[in-house]
Structures are given as C-alpha cells and as structure tokens.
Amino acid sequence: MMVELPPRKLHDSKILFITGTGTGVGKTVVTASLVRALCLRGVDAVAAKPFASGCTPDSDWRDDDAQLLTAASGTLEPLNVISPHRFSHPLAPITAAELENRTIDIHQTITALHDLAARHQVLLVEGVGGAAVPLRGEYLVSDFARDLGAPVLVVTSSALGTVNHTLLTVAHLRARGADVARVVFVRPHEGPLTLAEETGVPLATKLARVPSAGVVPFIPEFHEAASLPLALESLPTLCDAIQQLANEITGIFA
Ligand SMILES: Nc1ncnc2c1ncn2[C@@H]1O[C@H](COP(=O)(O)OP(=O)(O)OP(=O)(O)O)[C@@H](O)[C@H]1O
Ligand SMILES: [Mg+2]
Numbered sequence: 001m002m003v004e005l006p007p008r009k010l011h012d013s014k015i016l017f018i019t020g021t022g023t024g025v026g027k028t029v030v031t032a033s034l035v036r037a038l039c040l041r042g043v044d045a046v047a048a049k050p051f052a053s054g055c056t057p058d059s060d061w062r063d064d065d066a067q068l069l070t071a072a073s074g075t076l077e078p079l080n081v082i083s084p085h086r087f088s089h090p091l092a093p094i095t096a097a098e099l100e101n102r103t104i105d106i107h108q109t110i111t112a113l114h115d116l117a118a119r120h121q122v123l124l125v126e127g128v129g130g131a132a133v134p135l136r137g138e139y140l141v142s143d144f145a146r147d148l149g150a151p152v153l154v155v156t157s158s159a160l161g162t163v164n165h166t167l168l169t170v171a172h173l174r175a176r177g178a179d180v181a182r183v184v185f186v187r188p189h190e191g192p193l194t195l196a197e198e199t200g201v202p203l204a205t206k207l208a209r210v211p212s213a214g215v216v217p218f219i220p221e222f223h224e225a226a227s228l229p230l231a232l233e234s235l236p237t238l239c240d241a242i243q244q245l246a247n248e249i250t251g252i253f254a
Contacts, residue, residue: 008179008181009248010151010181010182010245010248010249011249011250011251012151013149013150013151014117014120014121014122014123015113015117015122015124015125015148015149015150016122016123016124016125016150016151016152016181017125017144017148017151018030018124018125018126018152019127019130019131019142019152019153019154019155019173020129020131020154020155020169021130021131021154021155021156021157021162021165021166021168021169022129022130023130025130025155025156025157025186026155026157026216027126027127027155028064028068028126029186029235029236030153030155030184030216030242031047031069031072031124031126032047032069032071032072032232032235033072033216033235033236033239033242034047034124034245034246034249035047035069035072035073035124036072036073036232036235036237037237037238037243037245037246038122038246038249038250040237041246041250043121043122043250044120044121045073045120045121045122045123045124045249046075046082046116046120046122046124047069047072047082047123047124047125047126048066048069048081048082048083048123048124048125048126049065049066049069049082049083049125049126049128050083050084050109050113050125050128051085051087051093051104051128052083052085052086052087052128053087053089053090053091053092053093053096053128053129054088054091055086055087055088056088057088065126066079066082066083066086067228068228068231069082069126070082071228071232072232072235075120077116077119081112081116084109084112085097085102085104087100087102088100092129092133092134093128093133093134093135093136094134094135094136094137097136104135104136106135106136106139106144109144110144110147110148113125113148122249125148125150127141127144127145128141129141130169131145131154131169131173131178140176142172142173142175142176142178143176145173145176145178145179146176150179151179151180151181152178152179152180152181153181153184153213153245154166154170154173154180154182154183154184154210155183155184155186156169156183156185156186157185157186157187158185158186158188158193158197158200158201159188159189159194159200160194160200162196162197162201162204163200163203163207166183166204166205167204167207167208170183170208170209170210180208180210181211182210182211182212182213182245182248183204183205183212184212184214184215184216184241184245185201185212185214185215185216185241186215186216186218187215187216187218188218189218190217190218190220193215201215213242213244214240214241215241216236216239216241219234219235219236221234222234222235
C-alpha cells in the first residue's frame with residue numbers, strides 16, 4: 001500500500017527549487033513573478049539560475065533569465081553569484097561545458113547557493129531545461145534538486161499533454177529522491193480554458209499526487225515585451241497561483 005505523506009510546507013525551507021517539464025515551459029516567468037511577489041511583501045528574496053545555456057557572449061555573457069530574475073528581486077548580488085555557469089551554446093550544460101572546455105563543480109555550486117540563501121530570507125533556484133537534463137556525467141538536474149535539499153516546484157503547461165508530461169516529470173524527480181512539493185500550470189495562450197485544460201489540470205494534479213498552486217495566465221504583454229522594464233511590469237506577479245505560492249512561502253497559511 002502506498003503511504004501518503006502530508007505535503008511539505010513551503011515555509012519549512014529557505015530554498016525552493018523550480019524545475020519544469022521542459023525548456024520554455026515558463027520556469028523563468030514563474031520564478032521571476034514569485035520572487036517579485038515576495039519582495040513586494042517586504043521579504044528579502046532572491047532568485048538564482050546556476051546553469052544557463054545559450055548566453056550571449058557580449059560584455060558579460062549575460063543570460064536573459066538571470067537578467068530578469070535579478071531585476072525582479074532588485075538584488076545587488078553580482079551576476080557570477082546569481083548565474084555562475086553561463087554557456088554560449090544553447091545545449092544541455094553537460095554538452096555545452098564539454099564544447100567550451102569547462103567543468104561544472106556540483107559540490108561548489110551547491111555550497112555557493114547555500115551561502116547565498118544564508119544572506120537572504122528566501123532563495124528561489126531555477127533549474128535548466130527539464131528535470132532529466134544532464135549536468136555532468138550521469139548527474140541530472142533532479143539529482144541537483146535532491147542534493148540541494150530544497151522542495152521542488154514543478155512548472156508544467158496547462159495545454160493538452162500535461163497529464164503525460166507532469167506525471168513523467170514528477171515520477172522521475174521522485175525516483176531520484178527529490179522532494180516534489182508543488183506543481184503549477186502555465187497557460188501557453190489566452191482566452192477561455194480549453195476542454196483539454198479544464199480536464200487535464202485536475203487530472204494531472206490528482207494522478208501526480210502533488211498539491212497544485214493553480215494556473216498562471218498567459219500574459220500577451222509579457223510575451224511581446226521588447227524591453228526588460230516592460231517584461232518586469234507585465235509579469236503575472238499578482239495572479240492567484242503566484243500569490244498562493246508567496247503565501248505558502250511566507251507561512252501565511254501556517
Ligand atoms: N504566462 C506567460 N505569459 C506570456 N508568455 C509566457 C508566459 N509564460 C511563458 N511565456 C513565454 O514563453 C517563453 C518561455 O518562458 P520561460 O522563459 O519562462 O521558460 P523557461 O522554462 O524558463 O525556459 P528555459 O528552459 O529557456 O529557461 C517566454 O519568453 C514567454 O515568451
Ligand atoms: Mg528560464
């Protein structure tokens with residue numbers, strides 16, 4: 001018989017790890033919105049992106065995700081702390097690192113994130129791609145989430161396919177020993193909920209046995225934002241799903 005453990009309370013941990021069903025699913029939108037929601041409540045929250053691929057080799061090899069995450073919290077922590085492993089190739093970190101003759105020190109990365117968390121009240125850590133993306137050897141993002149010791153928020157799409165993608169991701173994370181705490185669904189388009197969303201979201205939540213924070217709306221202004229200030233302003237920070245997660249992290253429902 002399967003033993004049901006009560007869902008972990010998010011405010012029990014200073015760190016929340018955010019992964020997803022795949023690249024482009026909405027991890028950065030969720031992480032940036034959440035860190036902003038926390039900061040607007042007066043919480044000293046920061047968000048990091050320890051592994052980033054496809055960074056532009058301009059003056060600072062700046063990564064769009066780290067840039068948005070930094071702006072969303074307004075932190076003064078330097079880019080090297082927020083995003084220590086930036087690769088130019090838009091590939092899995094293991095491959096990008098190999099092509100760029102670099103190695104990823106997992107232990108050092110985790111220690112640095114724990115140090116960062118110690119300087120703030122809350123640390124959100126965005127993964128890279130999906131949960132089974134390799135970082136080094138056979139070591140995956142899911143292993144990193146487990147070793148970081150943080151509860152995991154799974155970002156998934158609300159669209160058709162969510163049951164399959166959500167269940168596979170949650171099962172994989174659990175098989176690796178990660179602590180799956182919440183799932184959140186991101187809409188890939190505007191308009192009324194489709195039948196696939198209306199049926200798929202509750203089904204995925206029920207079958208995955210993970211509490212859901214709900215559905216993040218699609219924000220056309222964010223999708224089309226050409227500038228960082230505009231993107232920041234159009235984040236879905238005030239939507240119910242993000243507010244619920246912020247409530248849970250700050251222990252309002254404790
Ligand atoms: N709620 C939303 N409203 C409007 N557009 C969105 C929303 N969520 C995601 N998008 C669009 O999808 C793109 C990818 O989202 P996001 O960058 O958050 O994904 P990701 O999972 O962080 O991807 P990566 O694997 O590259 O880190 C965004 O740049 C944006 O164009
Ligand atoms: Mg991202």
